[in-house]
Each structure stands twice: as structure tokens, then as C-alpha cells.
Amino acid sequence: MGTTASQLRKDLLSEYQELTFLTKQEIILAHKRFSELLSKEDRNLPTPRVPMEKVLSLPELKSNPFRKRICHVFSTSDMKDGSLTFEDFLDLLSAFSDSATLEIKSHYAFRIFDFDDDGTLDGGDLEKLVNCLTGETDDTRLTTEEMRQLISNILEESDIDKDGTVNLSEFQHVISRSPDFVSSFKIVL
Amino acid sequence: LDRTSPERPENTLSSDSSSSSGESGDEDSLSEGEMASLKEEVEEKKKLIATLRNKPWRMKRRLKLLKECQAFVEKFEGALGKGKGRKLYAYKVMMAKKMIKFNRDFDNFKTACIPWERKIKEVESHFGSSVASYFIFLRWMYGLNLVLFAFMFGLVVLPEVMMGLPYGSIARKTVPRAEQERAMDISVLLDFGGYCKYSILFYGFYNDERTIGVLQFRLPLSYLLVGVGIFGYSLMVVIRTMARNSDEGGDGGDDGQFTFAFKMFTSWDYLIGNPETADNKYASITTSFKESIVDEQENQKDENIHLRRFLRVLANFLILCSLGGSGFLIYFVVKRSQEFANLDQDELSWFEKNEVEFVMSLLGLVCPPLFETIAELEEYHPRIALKWQLGRIFALFLGNLYTFLFALFDEVNAKLEKEKSIRNATIWGLNEYYSNYSSYHNTTDIPPPDIHPADVIRGPCWETAVGIEFVKLTVSDIQVTYMTILIGDFLRAMIVRFLNYCWCWDLEAGFPSYGEFDISGNVLGLIFNQGMIWMGAFYAPGLVGLNVLRLLTSMYYQSWAVMSCNVPHERVFKASKSNNFYMGLLLLVLFLSLLPVVYTIMTLPPSFDCGPFSGREQMYNVVMETIENDLPAFIGNIFTYATNPGLILPAVLLMVLAIYYLNATSKNYQNANLELKKKMQMARDEEKNRRNNKENTNQVMQDLEDLLPNRSLLPPAAEEENPPPVREKGSKSPKVAKRPGAAANGKGVNLQNDVSLAAPNPKAAVTHPPGPRGLSGNARGPPPGPVRGRGRGTPPPRH
Numbered sequence: 007m008g009t010t011a012s013q014l015r016k017d018l019l020s021e022y023q024e025l026t027f028l029t030k031q032e033i034i035l036a037h038k039r040f041s042e043l044l045s046k047e048d049r050n051l052p053t054p055r056v057p058m059e060k061v062l063s064l065p066e067l068k069s070n071p072f073r074k075r076i077c078h079v080f081s082t083s084d085m086k087d088g089s090l091t092f093e094d095f096l097d098l099l100s101a102f103s104d105s106a107t108l109e110i111k112s113h114y115a116f117r118i119f120d121f122d123d124d125g126t127l128d129g130g131d132l133e134k135l136v137n138c139l140t141g142e143t144d145d146t147r148l149t150t151e152e153m154r155q156l157i158s159n160i161l162e163e164s165d166i167d168k169d170g171t172v173n174l175s176e177f178q179h180v181i182s183r184s185p186d187f188v189s190s191f192k193i194v195l
Numbered sequence: 196l197d198r199t200s201p202e203r204p205e206n207t208l209s210s211d212s213s214s215s216s217g218e219s220g221d222e223d224s225l226s227e228g229e230m231a232s233l234k235e236e237v238e239e240k241k242k243l244i245a246t247l248r249n250k251p252w253r254m255k256r257r258l259k260l261l262k263e264c265q266a267f268v269e270k271f272e273g274a275l276g277k278g279k280g281r282k283l284y285a286y287k288v289m290m291a292k293k294m295i296k297f298n299r300d301f302d303n304f305k306t307a308c309i310p311w312e313r314k315i316k317e318v319e320s321h322f323g324s325s326v327a328s329y330f331i332f333l334r335w336m337y338g339l340n341l342v343l344f345a346f347m348f349g350l351v352v353l354p355e356v357m358m359g360l361p362y363g364s365i366a367r368k369t370v371p372r373a374e375q376e377r378a379m380d381i382s383v384l385l386d387f388g389g390y391c392k393y394s395i396l397f398y399g400f401y402n403d404e405r406t407i408g409v410l411q412f413r414l415p416l417s418y419l420l421v422g423v424g425i426f427g428y429s430l431m432v433v434i435r436t437m438a439r440n441s442d443e444g445g446d447g448g449d450d451g452q453f454t455f456a457f458k459m460f461t462s463w464d465y466l467i468g469n470p471e472t473a474d475n476k477y478a479s480i481t482t483s484f485k486e487s488i489v490d491e492q493e494n495q496k497d498e499n500i501h502l503r504r505f506l507r508v509l510a511n512f513l514i515l516c517s518l519g520g521s522g523f524l525i526y527f528v529v530k531r532s533q534e535f536a537n538l539d540q541d542e543l544s545w546f547e548k549n550e551v552e553f554v555m556s557l558l559g560l561v562c563p564p565l566f567e568t569i570a571e572l573e574e575y576h577p578r579i580a581l582k583w584q585l586g587r588i589f590a591l592f593l594g595n596l597y598t599f600l601f602a603l604f605d606e607v608n609a610k611l612e613k614e615k616s617i618r619n620a621t622i623w624g625l626n627e628y629y630s631n632y633s634s635y636h637n638t639t640d641i642p643p644p645d646i647h648p649a650d651v652i653r654g655p656c657w658e659t660a661v662g663i664e665f666v667k668l669t670v671s672d673i674q675v676t677y678m679t680i681l682i683g684d685f686l687r688a689m690i691v692r693f694l695n696y697c698w699c700w701d702l703e704a705g706f707p708s709y710g711e712f713d714i715s716g717n718v719l720g721l722i723f724n725q726g727m728i729w730m731g732a733f734y735a736p737g738l739v740g741l742n743v744l745r746l747l748t749s750m751y752y753q754s755w756a757v758m759s760c761n762v763p764h765e766r767v768f769k770a771s772k773s774n775n776f777y778m779g780l781l782l783l784v785l786f787l788s789l790l791p792v793v794y795t796i797m798t799l800p801p802s803f804d805c806g807p808f809s810g811r812e813q814m815y816n817v818v819m820e821t822i823e824n825d826l827p828a829f830i831g832n833i834f835t836y837a838t839n840p841g842l843i844l845p846a847v848l849l850m851v852l853a854i855y856y857l858n859a860t861s862k863n864y865q866n867a868n869l870e871l872k873k874k875m876q877m878a879r880d881e882e883k884n885r886r887n888n889k890e891n892t893n894q895v896m897q898d899l900e901d902l903l904p905n906r907s908l909l910p911p912a913a914e915e916e917n918p919p920p921v922r923e924k925g926s927k928s929p930k931v932a933k934r935p936g937a938a939a940n941g942k943g944v945n946l947q948n949d950v951s952l953a954a955p956n957p958k959a960a961v962t963h964p965p966g967p968r969g970l971s972g973n974a975r976g977p978p979p980g981p982v983r984g985r986g987r988g989t990p991p992p993r994h
Contacts, residue, residue, distance in 0.1 A: 023299065025248050025257050030303045066320070069473035070465060082253055093254035100248065102465065113251045115460065135459060140484070141477030148484060155488050159455045166879060168887075180456045187461040189324060194316055194466065 026100035035195055036099055039064070040092050056095075058088035066193050071138040075118045102193035111191045112181040116174050126171035132157050237271055240264045310334070314754050320468035322763050323476070326712050327466075330754060332777065336721060337746040339432055343425050343732070344739045350421050351414070351736055352395050358408025359401075366651040367399055367805040375649065386548065387663045396666070396737030399659035399805035405820070413825075415807035415817045419796070422733040426789050429729065433785060437778045454487060472763045503574060510572040514587055517565060521558045521591065522598045528554045529602030533609070551664075552671035555595055560679065563588050563716060585715050589780060592723045593787070600730075600791055603664060607799070610657035617654045618803050624652070656805040658734050665731025666738055672724060673745050680756050684710045688760040709762045717753075718777055726784040733792050 014037045022033050041049065043061065048054040058077045067073045077088035080098045090098070100106060101114045119127055121134045133153060140146050148156065164172050164180045172180075181187050244264050247257050272288055311334055319327035363369050370378045370393050378389035387396075394400055406413055462480055467473050532551050535543055546553065566587045570580055688709055691702045702708065724742070731738045796815055801808040808814045822831050836842065 021258065021261060024244065025254065025261060027248055029306050030299075031307060065468045069467055069470050071463065071473075071477075082255070093258075097254050101251075107249055110249060110251055119460070132459070136484070139459070139463060139477070140481040141474070146477060146481045148481070152485065152488050156455065156484060159488075160459055163453050164456045167882075177460075180453055181460060183453060184457050184461045186457075190461060190464045190466070192466055 022096060026096055027103045027105040028096065028100055032099065032103070032195065033096065036096060037092065039195055040095050053091050053093075055083065055089045055091050058090075061088075061090055061095075066195065071141075072118050075121065079114065079117045099193070099195065102191065104192060104194070108182060108188055109178070111188060112178045113174070115181065115187075115191060116177045119177075126173045127177065128171040129157055129161075132160060132172075233271055237268055240268050244268075311750060311754075314750075318754060318757060319466050321472055321758065322712065322761075323464050323472060324466055325714060325764075326757065329712075329714050329717055330750070332718060333721060333746065333750055333753075335436070336725060337743070337750065339429065340725075340728070340739060340743050340746055342428065344743045346421055346424060346428070347732065347736050347739050350417050351401075354407065354412045354414055354417070355401055356395060358410065358412060359404075359414065362393070363648065365402065366648045366653065367402070367656075367809075368393060369648040371651075371653055372647075372649040387666055392659060392663065394737075396735055397659045397662045398734045398736070398807075399656045399802075401807040403807050403809045403811075405824075413821065416821050418807045419814060419817050422792065422796075425732055425739075426729065426785065426792070429785055430782075433778060433782050437775055437782070440775045440778060458483060458487065469763075475763050506572045506574070510569050513569050514566055517562060517569075518587075518591060518594055521562060522594045524558070525551070525555060525595055525598045526602050529599065529606075533606055549667070549671065551599070552668050555599065555668065556671055556675035558595060559592065559720075560675065562591050566591075581715070585719070585776075588716070588719055592719065596723065596726065597787075599668075603661060607657045607661065610655040610660060611800070614654045614657070614802060617652060621652055621654075621804075654802055654804045656802045658802060658806055662731060662735030662738070665727060666735050666741065669724070669727055669731070669738065669741065669745075672720075672727070676720065676749075677752065680753065684756055684760040710760065711764050712757050712761045719780070722777065722781050722784055725781065726788045729785060729788040730791055733795070 014034065019030065019033060022028070023030055026033070028036070040056065043056045043064070044054050048056075058074070058081075061077055062068065062073050067076065070076070074088065076098065077090065078086070080094045080101075081088045081090055082094055083089045101110055116127070119131060119135055121131045122128075127135075136153060136156060137147065140148060161170065161172070164176055166176050166179070241264075244261060247261055250257065272285075311330075315327055315330045315334070318330055360368065370390065374389065377383050380389065383389040384391050391397075392399070401414065401418060403415055405415065458480070462483070464476065467476060528551050535547055535550075563584070567584060570584060570587075573580065573583070575583065687707060691707060691709060695702045700706075724745075728738055728742045797813065799814075801811060801814050803809055808817060811817065822834055
């Protein structure tokens, strides 16, 4: 594993295998890629943290429209700055791995889409979601009228108790009927 | 955001630690009950450990819980180990641990063994999961072919090579004298004649001795069983993969229910790692949003439905014509090749010699784009149009293959005729030799004729001829595919890139631009290639090895080509639901390629002088011979009984009945499913209504309550009908009075019902004379008895 000062301890490795959906090779690869993101001084810390900008430079996340939300959701930082420790990184990879269950994936998808972190997907969250999906440039965005129509259609489909928001169980209900969700909600290093 | 995570494990843990501290004092004297409960807790902890990764908690918390659980388990497994049966228990625990570790290591090893994972992942990040699904399919095919090759090679080719007679020892293994001077020429070898024809690659090389070598290996039996076993194994693997795929897909029935939600929540492909692909994806998502919004707003206007129908009928007619035309062309060309075979080989050009394969490949190249152009007349929705296109290409390939087979079959019949005459001549010649020899030397012990193997008169050996045709077809298919990629993709990309500098219009944006990867065309090509292999493997054992090489090089070649010459699709293609579709096609092709081989084994007589079945009436006679000679007598009897029509007909009848019964059961399950779905819908709607109504009723009831002084909400008409039982329970009326008020808040609607129902009851009870009403506190109180009865669900007394 090259010149990284901190290697992964064997007992930790087997515990991570127990606790995540990743195989041994995937955990070792994740450790290697994580160490590459660390600066030289940080490598000797007991629990180093990678700042969000560095995480977003990973090729797997660079082109993802939800990259910032993903970092925020998996980050355990007190300063809410989206920085990740190695264990957060493993959590991320485990949730996005091939063998993760539908429940885990839909749970995290919900939290990623919940832009204001209030536990429900309301109109504002959905609007931000659509804007993320249609790209950054102005000519690909939807008009206000189209946006309004789209959001009302979505709420009509998914909001069962008609409270104007989509909560976690309604979201999971919708996702469980989708045949492509599990195969597209994947990130592999 | 504070998630609703279950607090239970922490609580049980704390209670466990408290109970464990209580028990740690007297570990040595655990009673049976305590042991059992302790065991149960340990099992629970183990289960928790196994499901920890399913919980969406932070790693820190999971680690802490894991350590606690592991410590608990370790501590008390030791405790449980004391007492009777402890050695066994400890041993079981140790074996379980070792098993888990072994399973995990084995899983890791299996994942590491999968080849080309990096390559496919790279393709996936550039092109999305649909293009990558083709490469995953290719890899799966490679695995299948590798196993088939192992069977063929290990059980047929290797024994013949190692234990059978070498080249040149007997007639069938030697190049005939007439062909020997040309046998080493490259042109002859490339046509699979000469030394190639009389080698292990083809059926004719194999000897028909019942057992060969020291190990008494039964080659003819093995050849037959491997030939059939190839189909059996392929069938098993295909069906197993289909079952696994259909497990993962949810029910595709409710397509229209969540269109917008699916587009929002599931349309992004998280495997995309390339900015250009991401931009394409953004564009396609935006387009699809706008399309569905417009669809939703607009009414479905059928403008000019007659014109559309006419155009569709016209398009289908044109396509049928082209399909028929291609079939006829192939038949014509095969017939011509038979005539060519009769002419002198030197006078034919390369084109004339390989006409059949060339024409077939050309048709496979030209017709699909033709179909696509004609299909534009039809104006279907893109997904439906794609299905039609795939179906048509499938029909084209199938038609071509079967026409080829029929033409080949004519050739086989011709060869069989020729063989009869040669066989008669050979037998006549042999008889002559024997009679001459015996009359000359006056003995009955006659040695076999002393002719050099190359000089013996040979029959036409139709199986090898068929094998050669299949091998040539496969080779030309490979050549055409690789050439197409080279010219159609690579050359095109080079021209677009380098001529762009000096061309009038922008080659990259307009015509011709870079090519997109044709997923469906490639997958169908792969499926049909496999069909040809299945058909030809029986006649040419070397064909499977050839296919393994082809798939291996295809993998590297195509992944290079796609990365360097193709661009991601403009319109995104959802591959997930189609997986079983391609597997279904593969299954169909498997059955269709099984038919000719089975027909050959059962009906056509094998050649008399080449191959492992020579000299027998039918090929399957080998099995009968083995049963008679090698297996014990009673097995022969069993087989005779089993093949009795009296047993087979009832068995067939039973199977038909079983199929009918299972069909009926599955229909019933589907109906039950629909009913349940309807019920769920109704329950959902009811709940929605109830909540909506609750607001209204609540409001109305609240207003009414505020107006009335006594908090009684019933109309005065009810007070006249005070049933006698009320008096006895008069003391309870204050409590009851609260009831209607209480009831009103939750079940305002029900209360009205109660009141109206309460009316008829009092007439029934006439045992007690009506007493003074002063006792009932609320004069205008409702008749509490019936209402109470209703409230409690007990019916009022009736006489």
C-alpha cells in the first residue's frame, strides 16, 4: 500500500467488513483512495478529516449533481462543513455499494434530497431537486410555470396523506415500486 | 435531523448488562431455565450483529454497538460452556465462527476472480449502465462458453488425442491421396479443407471403437452425452439467470402510476463519472420532463388515424417483403454453392467459394438500418418502436439461419444418396477381396486388406461437411463484425476528427459525427452467434474453442473501440427491464438450435466410415449398446419398461394435467393480487376521505357544541323514548352524558347513526312499567342504554 504512514489495522478491517456491505478489497481500496486525499500533515492524525472540496475532486463524485448534499449527509463534522472522516467515507461507499439493501438506499436517498434537513420533502426541496437535475445552465432550466406543474404532479403521485410534503415512508413506498432505483443508485470506486 | 432510529437495542443492552451483572455472581450454578434464556440472548445478540449493516446509523455508533455485542457474546458463551455438553457447544461455536470466516474469505476470493471489472467500470462511468450491460452480458457468455469448452475438450478431444489412434493410422484420419498435394496450401487450409478437415476440429476424425486406451474410455458414448449435455447445461444456466433477474425487478405492472416521481427520484445514474456524459444526461432529463409535462397537459388527439393505420400496414408489408427476399436470396445462394462444389475448385474465385457466408453477413448488416428507416413511417413511441425493431431483427436472423439450415439439409440428403453408392461399392470390393483371398490361400482366417489408409475409397462424410459449413459461417461472422467496427466506427471517427479542419460543414456536430454504440444490434449478434455455436458444436468439436477465443478478443477489441470511437447516447436507454428480454431471446434460440441436433441424432443415419458412430443404424444406438453390454442386466430391463408406450403416455398426460393445474393456480394468485391492490387503493382513499371529512365534521361539531349549553348534541325527539333499563342505570347518566360529547369528537358521524338506530329499541322492553324520570339527571339526555350499548358494542336486550 505504498508510503502511507497509517495502514488499516487488521481488527478494524474485519469489523468494517462486518458492519458494511463492502468486501475486503473494496475497504482496502477505499482506504488507499482516502489517504491520497489527505494532506501530508493530516495523515498522522488519529482520525483525519478530508475537507469537502477534496472529496468533491474524486472522479466518481465530480459529475454528480448531488455531490454537495452527499457530503453533507454523510459528514459527522460538528461544523457542518461537509468534511468526511474515513468512517464517514466507508458509510458513503457502503450505502452506495452493489449489495446494499433497498431500505438503506432509499433512506439515504431521502436524506440527500431533503435540502433543508427538516425531515420532509416539501415544495422548496423538490424545486431545488429539479434544478439540480436539469443542469446548471439557464437554457436547460424549466420555466416557473413548468416547475409549478411538475411539482404539483409529483405531490399528487407521491403524497398519500395530502399534507403537501413527502415524508420518509411515502418516499420509500414510491421507491420500492421502481425497478431501476437500486441499479442506478450506485457508486463504485 | 433526528432520525426515528429504534432505541430498543440500547435499552435491551442496558437491561442485559444489569441482568448480566446479577448473574455473574453465580455463573457456576446456572439452572436450566437461566441457561436457556441466556442462550436466547446470546442468539439475539448474534442476530443483531449480523443485521447491523442494514441500519442507517453512523459508523461510530455501529462500531460501539458491535463491540458491546461481541463482548457480551464472548463473555457468556464462555459461561454457557460450563455444564453438561459444554465441549460440544464450544466446538459448535468454534465451527460456526470458522464457517463464517471461511464464507467471507471465499466471497472475497470469488469477487477478486471476476475478470475485467475495471474495464467494465470504466465503460460504465463514461457511457452509463446500459452500454455496460452489453459488456456484462459478453462476460457472462464468455463464462458459459468456457465451461462448454472444458466439457468438450476434457471429455472428447483429449481422450481421442491421448488414447486414440494417431493421425495417419486409419483411413478416416488421413488425407486422401487425391488431396494430398494440396493439403498444406494456405487457401485450402483457410477453407478448412486439407489437414484441417482431417483433424480433431471435426467430427470425421473420431474413431468408433467402443473403448479406447488403458482406461477403457468409451469415446462414442462420451461424444453423444457431451453433445446433449452441452444443451442441458446451457439450459440450466440460462434459466437460473432468468430466475435471478426476475427476482430483483419489481412488478412492472404499475407503469403509469409514478411516472413523475420516478423521473425525479430515480432517473440520475450515479455511476456516471464523466462530465460529457453528465451533460448529456442533464439534457435528456430536461427533455423528458418537458415532454411529460406537455403530455399531461395536452389531450390525446388522434389526428388522422386512418392515415397512420395505412402507413403502418404499408410499413409492415414492406418489411415482410424484405424478410422474404432475404430468405429467398440465401436459399438461392446455397443452391448455387452446391453447384459450385461440383465444379473444379481452381476455377472459382474467392467470392464464389464463400458466397453463402458473405451474403448472410451482408444481409445482417444492411437489413436492420433498412428496417429502421421503414419504421419511421409508423410513428410509434420510441420504446415501442425499439421493441418492434428488435423483433424484426430477430425474425431476420432466425429466418436466415433456418433457410441456411434447410438448404444445408438438402445438401446432406444429396450426400447421403452418394454415400449409399460408395458404400455398396466398398462392400462389394471387400467381398471380392475376401473371396479372392480365401480361394487363393485356402484359409478362413483372412487378414484385413493391406491398403494404405490414404488410398481407401472414402464416403462423403456429411457430418464433417456440415461442421465445416458452421465453422466457415462463424469465421465470416467474426470477420464481418470486426471489419464493421474498424470501418464503421474507427475509420469514421478518424475522418470526422481529422477532416474536420478542412471541411465545409462541422463534421462533428452534423453528418456523420461520431457513432453511438448500438447495444441491441450487438446483443442480438452475440445471441445468434451463440445459437450457431450450439448447433455446430456437435459436428465440429473445435468450434467451441474457436468461440472462446473470439469472445476473449471481442472483449478487449470492443471495449477499446467503444472508449476511443464512440460517444454516449443522446437519448438515454433504460437497460434494467430489458435484461430478461435478452435472456428470453437466448432461451428461444437455444431451443431452436436444439432441434436440428436432436433430429440428427434420432433420425439421420451416421456416415458409414467416419466419426464415432460409424457403422451404426442411428447415432443413439451407442446408448443402447452400452446399456446392453456394459451395465448390469436389470438396468436394461428398467429401460425397456420405461420406454414402453404404456408408461410414457400416462406420464405425458400427467405432465399436461400438472401444467394446466399450475396455470390455473397462477391465474388465481394474480387475481388475488389484483384484489389486494384494489383493497389497498380503497383503504388509502378511505383514509384520505376520513381525514378530510374529520376536519369538516370536527369543525361543525365544535361549532354546534359551542352553541348548545348542555353539551348534548342530540335532537329533542330522542328524549321521549327512554327505555326502562335506563332507570336502573340512571346514576351513571352523568358519565354517560359525557359520552356523546366524547363520542362526537371522534365519531361524529357514528353518533348520528346511533341516535337514529336508538329509536326502535325501547319499544321492545316492556317488562317494567315506566317509572319516574326524575332520576335521570339530564332530562333531555339521550337514551343512554342503547347508545351505551352501541358504544360498547353489546346489543340492547330484546324480548
